[in-house]
Amino acid sequence: MLIDLHTHSTASDGTDAPHELIDKAISRGIDVLALTDHDTVGGWNEAINALREHPSGSNMELVLGSEVSCQDDDGTSIHMLGLLFDPNYQPLIAEFEKTREHRVTRMSRIIARLNEAGIDITIDEVHAQKRDDATLGRPHLADALVAKGHVASRDEAFKIFLHNGSKFYINHYSPSPESAIHLIKQAGGVAVIAHPLASRSGRTMKPETLARLISYGLDGIEVDHRDHNDQERSELFRLAIENDLIVTGSSDYHGTGKLNQLAEFTTHPQQWERLEAKANARRVVKR
Ligand code: AMP
Ligand code: ZN
Ligand code: FE
Ligand code: FE
Numbered sequence: 001m002l003i004d005l006h007t008h009s010t011a012s013d014g015t016d017a018p019h020e021l022i023d024k025a026i027s028r029g030i031d032v033l034a035l036t037d038h039d040t041v042g043g044w045n046e047a048i049n050a051l052r053e054h055p056s057g058s059n060m061e062l063v064l065g066s067e068v069s070c071q072d073d074d075g076t077s078i079h080m081l082g083l084l085f086d087p088n089y090q091p092l093i094a095e096f097e098k099t100r101e102h103r104v105t106r107m108s109r110i111i112a113r114l115n116e117a118g119i120d121i122t123i124d125e126v127h128a129q130k131r132d133d134a135t136l137g138r139p140h141l142a143d144a145l146v147a148k149g150h151v152a153s154r155d156e157a158f159k160i161f162l163h164n165g166s167k168f169y170i171n172h173y174s175p176s177p178e179s180a181i182h183l184i185k186q187a188g189g190v191a192v193i194a195h196p197l198a199s200r201s202g203r204t205m206k207p208e209t210l211a212r213l214i215s216y217g218l219d220g221i222e223v224d225h226r227d228h229n230d231q232e233r234s235e236l237f238r239l240a241i242e243n244d245l246i247v248t249g250s251s252d253y254h255g256t257g258k259l260n261q262l263a264e265f266t267t268h269p270q271q272w273e274r275l276e277a278k279a280n281a282r283r284v285v286k287r
Contacts, residue, residue, distance in 0.1 A: 026056055059287070085279075
């Protein structure tokens, strides 16, 4: 069983449209795929239709979700996967909208800093890199910098200009991780912390923060992820077992935007069963 519970499409900063993602996942032989674009449910309908209309008659199960941007008191950025929630639960959708609005203002401010440093790039050039309704993110700015010839790749754009420690970096409004967990669960969904100790991407949350979220009601931990080293995986696995949390593994696929390949890490079927049972309704989509 191939179960991949964290992927992105052009509804945020992935490069495959939702229907292309569904196609690729089916070709790859994936059994359960979650679509988890940043702060949006904008790709859901296209993904559902693509699965329903797929000529192969595939039995793949589609899990709809979102990767919710969160921020801790000290400004640390934290990502919370919300899976199988009710998209009609307005407080969560309203929070997504607020975050997306602030991402736009934040982008203008990052661009102003780049312009001050003599880097020629405009907000229109950034918007041109994405679908109209897509959640705007630094990867789109990276793509615009590539298009302008300032850098060769998204990765280089992040290394030189866009990483979290850069002088050009500005954060955007996002809810506290507790608030995200609360909203996801109120919406009947399941909250899984994404890549919590991702030292390989330079973003690690403090152990005490993770402990706090576990006591708050976190449902699961994304343990197997390319940004975790072996030691981080063992530590997270131990923490999950000790606290009876669900353990997931996933690709965090972004199309050509990142090296991550579909199903490069996967979730154990028993863990997926537990996860699905935690939602307050059966929301998995099948043909
Ligand atoms: P933002 O949501 O605007 O803060 O941008 C964060 C996004 O940038 C995340 O979804 C990451 O997947 C992506 N990202 C971070 N570092 C890199 C990198 N080196 N190459 C490509 N994408 C990256
Ligand atoms: Zn992303
Ligand atoms: Fe993330
Ligand atoms: Fe992600």
